[in-house]
């Protein structure tokens with residue numbers, strides 16, 4: 001099972017309305033809490049949806 005640790009930067013396939021595609025993991029779990037790197041917006045996303053949306057992983061634990 002893939003777990004993205006807190007602090008990991010995830011690049012998603014779809015851009016946020018602010019233009020950023022990068023999100024920082026604040027809290028992993030069945031529902032991830034993510035913060036938009038561009039505008040600071042906080043979002044909850046179900047893990048299964050997140051796994052499908054991730055394009056690139058930067059930093060965090062392997």
Ligand SMILES: [Zn+2]
Nearest residue numbers: 016018036039
């Ligand atoms: Zn944003």
